Amino acid sequence: xxxxxxxxxxxxxxxxxxxxxxxxxxxxxxxxxxxxxxxxxxxxxxxxxxxxxxxxxxxxxxxxxxxxxxxxxxxxxxxxxxxxxxxxxxxxxxxxxxxxxxxxxxxxxxxxxxxxxxxxxxxxxxxxxxxxxxxxxxxxxxxxxxxxxxxxxxxxxxxxxxxxxxxxxxxxxxxxxxxxxxxxxxxxxxxxxxxxxxxxxxxxxxxxxxxxxxxxxxxxxxxxxxxxxxxxxxxxxxxxxxxxxxxxxxxxxxxxxxxxxxxxxxxxxxxxxxxxxxxxxxxxxxxxxxxxxxxxxxxxxxxxxxxxxxxxxxxxxxxxxxxxxxxxx
Amino acid sequence: xxxxxxxxxxxxxxxxxxxxxxxxxxxxxxxxxxxxxxxxxxxxxxxxxxxxxxxxxxxxxxxxxxxxxxxxxxxxxxxxxxxxxxxxxxxxxxxxxxxxxxxxxxxxxxxxxxxxxxxxxxxxxxxxxxxxxxxxxxxxxxxxxxxxxxxxxxxxxxxxxxxxxxxxxxxxxxxxxxxxxxxxxxxxxxxxxxxxxxxxxxxxxxxxxxxxxxxxxxxxxxxxxxxxxxxxxxxxxxxxxxxxxxxxxxxxxxxxxxxxxxxxxxxxxxxxxxxxxxxxxxxxxxxxxxxxxxxxxxxxxxxxxxxxxxxxxxxxxxxxxxxxxxx
Numbered sequence: 001x002x003x004x005x006x007x008x009x010x011x012x013x014x015x016x017x018x019x020x021x022x023x024x025x026x027x028x029x030x031x032x033x034x035x036x037x038x039x040x041x042x043x044x045x046x047x048x049x050x051x052x053x054x055x056x057x058x059x060x061x062x063x064x065x066x067x068x069x070x071x072x073x074x075x076x077x078x079x080x081x082x083x084x085x086x087x088x089x090x091x092x093x094x095x096x097x098x099x100x101x102x103x104x105x106x107x108x109x110x111x112x113x114x115x116x117x118x119x120x121x122x123x124x125x126x127x128x129x130x131x132x133x134x135x136x137x138x139x140x141x142x143x144x145x146x147x148x149x150x151x152x153x154x155x156x157x158x159x160x161x162x163x164x165x166x167x168x169x170x171x172x173x174x175x176x177x178x179x180x181x182x183x184x185x186x187x188x189x190x191x192x193x194x195x196x197x198x199x200x201x202x203x204x205x206x207x208x209x210x211x212x213x214x215x216x217x218x219x220x221x222x223x224x225x226x227x228x229x230x231x232x233x234x235x236x237x238x239x240x241x242x243x244x245x246x247x248x249x250x251x252x253x254x255x256x257x258x259x260x261x262x263x264x265x266x267x268x269x270x271x272x273x274x275x276x277x278x279x280x281x282x283x284x285x286x287x288x289x290x291x292x293x294x295x296x297x298x299x300x301x302x303x304x305x306x307x308x309x310x311x312x313x314x315x316x317x318x319x320x321x322x323x324x325x326x327x328x329x
Numbered sequence: 330x331x332x333x334x335x336x337x338x339x340x341x342x343x344x345x346x347x348x349x350x351x352x353x354x355x356x357x358x359x360x361x362x363x364x365x366x367x368x369x370x371x372x373x374x375x376x377x378x379x380x381x382x383x384x385x386x387x388x389x390x391x392x393x394x395x396x397x398x399x400x401x402x403x404x405x406x407x408x409x410x411x412x413x414x415x416x417x418x419x420x421x422x423x424x425x426x427x428x429x430x431x432x433x434x435x436x437x438x439x440x441x442x443x444x445x446x447x448x449x450x451x452x453x454x455x456x457x458x459x460x461x462x463x464x465x466x467x468x469x470x471x472x473x474x475x476x477x478x479x480x481x482x483x484x485x486x487x488x489x490x491x492x493x494x495x496x497x498x499x500x501x502x503x504x505x506x507x508x509x510x511x512x513x514x515x516x517x518x519x520x521x522x523x524x525x526x527x528x529x530x531x532x533x534x535x536x537x538x539x540x541x542x543x544x545x546x547x548x549x550x551x552x553x554x555x556x557x558x559x560x561x562x563x564x565x566x567x568x569x570x571x572x573x574x575x576x577x578x579x580x581x582x583x584x585x586x587x588x589x590x591x592x593x594x595x596x597x598x599x600x601x602x603x604x605x606x607x608x609x610x611x612x613x614x615x616x617x618x619x620x621x622x623x624x625x626x627x628x629x630x631x632x633x634x635x636x637x638x639x640x641x642x643x644x645x646x647x648x649x650x651x652x653x654x655x656x
Contacts, residue, residue: 026465052465057492058491058492058495060488060491060492062454062484062485062488063454063457063485063488063489063491063492064454064488064492065454066451066452066453066454066455066457066458066485066488066489067454067455067457067458067461067492068458069454069455069458070395070443070454070455070456070457070458070459070460070461070462071458071459071461071462071465072458073443073455073458073459074393074443074459074462074463075462076462076465076466090484093448093451093485094451094454094455097446097447097448097451098446098451098452098455102444103648103649103650103651104429104645104648104649105426105429105430105434105436105444106426106430106434106436106438106444107424107425107426107427107428107429107430107436107648108427108644108647108648109425109426109436109437109438110436110438110443110444111651142649142655143649143650144655145655165652166651166652167650167651167652167655193655194655240655240656241653241654241655241656242656
């Protein structure tokens with residue numbers, strides 16, 4: 001059986017179940033306790049677990065991220081919430097130099113079983129400093145794992161698996177997905193990291209996306225259907241490890257690939273996938289791999305300009321059509 | 330009852346031996362660097378030995394230490410065998426971190442040496458996290474976090490101390506004030522002369538003393554460690570010390586005069602400890618024997634490091650992730 005659950009509730013279920021299961025797991029971040037979460041993800045958790053395990057912090061991301069790393073190093077399993085991933089920029093040193101490297105620079109003596117989570121990428125008109133897609137920067141770092149679920153069931157299952165993982169796992173959520181509902185299976189629900197899923201089968205083109213862009217890609221696929229183009233949508237769920245097998249298998253079927261993500265086009269997850277697919281499936285491709293990303297500028301405040309910067313279904317549709325037009329030419 | 334250092338001859342002899350071991354390992358490290366056996370950066374602890382030895386003498390084996398890249402002395406004082414340290418410096422598979430960490434990243438889980446860290450101040454919140462875990466579990470352990478005077482200007486110091494103060498964590502923050510932040514004297518890098526005054530802003534206890542007498546260092550640390558263990562209260566200690574060598578091997582230390590260095594060497598904590606032993610009636614022959622045993626241990630460590638194999642490339646993926654490599 002399954003229940004219809006909002007994305008934020010699915011995350012809360014994951015944390016609550018894991019905290020009930022394992023005394024070593026605790027939640028720490030700004031406003032996670034008495035305020036019940038800036039986006040209400042942790043609503044009710046302070047009442048349930050008390051201030052020892054649901055820890056409100058001052059505004060000190062470097063400090064409390066470092067606290068999490070140190071606590072993880074000696075055997076606790078912290079969940080650190082960033083009010084948004086934008087604020088992780090001031091904790092970047094803790095993530096890059098400590099969380100990601102501890103195991104290797106200690107010759108494998110120490111692990112860092114920490115989960116870092118929070119909303120990522122654009123919200124609604126929150127301006128240039130609050131709209132970053134930070135996953136591109138983190139997915140490049142060996143020693144980290146990075147996940148980006150699009151649906152409540154995956155949010156729950158992936159977060160539970162992340163909490164049980166012995167490595168640092170970064171969970172990219174989305175402010176605009178927190179209220180989205182979806183079916184979540186009853187009972188214990190775990191989803192493996194590193195497994196993409198085909199959320200819409202198709203035969204003419206592969207659209208690869210993750211997090212909120214999976215929904216935008218599905219919208220584009222519907223529009224393309226009306227024009228007689230059958231798009232297959234691959235929802236990555238996990239960015240590192242990256243499920244290149246599922247991507248390659250889809251491209252071998254459709255022979256065309258468009259990658260959709262928020263964040264700038266210079267480098268990043270889309271460029272990484274492009275590299276892998278041209279290496280692994282060069283002969284299967286009937287055209288260049290194209291990307292639909294945030295425009296290559298800081299995010300503007302103006303609503304229309306913001307929408308113009310973000311990947312939209314119509315930009316995906318026109319990009320796909322350009323690929324087909326080129327194919328005919 | 331307040332724990333008091335054991336002021337008998339054997340205890341001082343033990344501390345002198347540990348300090349001498351550090352100094353001799355560091356001198357041989359400098360030689361190894363000159364011979365090209367050690368690469369990268371090498372920050373020596375010579376002159377500061379009494380800080381590590383005195384502080385760690387006041388701790389229990391199950392207590393944790395976290396420090397900076399000037400980490401050899403602290404690793405040895407915490408119990409890391411010289412073989413594991415020297416092999417790490419030589420980049421060998423038998424090193425404490427299998428040759429993957431190097432001079433700046435000495436880790437020894439067995440002895441609760443939680444590492445040397447290369448980014449100034451970046452380890453201070455991490456150390457607070459280790460103390461957070463002790464409080465969370467109620468395991469009664471204390472964490473001691475070492476850093477230099479150059480670290481008190483960076484954010485990591487302030488966030489780490491601020492959170493430890495707010496949450497009353499069982500930790501001792503130790504500023505090893507060796508008067509220079511690389512080549513910049515404290516007078517040009519800080520508005521205060523006394524870094525322990527930073528404690529006032531966070532409402533925590535502080536202490537400040539010289540590292541000349543290792544027994545005094547031990548006694549003063551014992552107070553802070555007791556406060557951490559029994560009352561779960563952090564302390565910021567400034568220990569005034571001096572490094573005899575440059576910041577790293579590439580630094581000829583032209584920013585200070587030979588006279589200044591000589592003045593500090595007159596207060597050498599090893600010389601003082603040795604004189605103390607003789608004064609307290611330890612026979613010169615016993616002191617000589619102790620020194621010879623240090624020489625033998627250092628020689629053995631160098632031989633071990635020289636003869637050890639290098640790490641192989643297959644080690645890299647398994648030390649990066651616990652479990653399958655995530656690509």
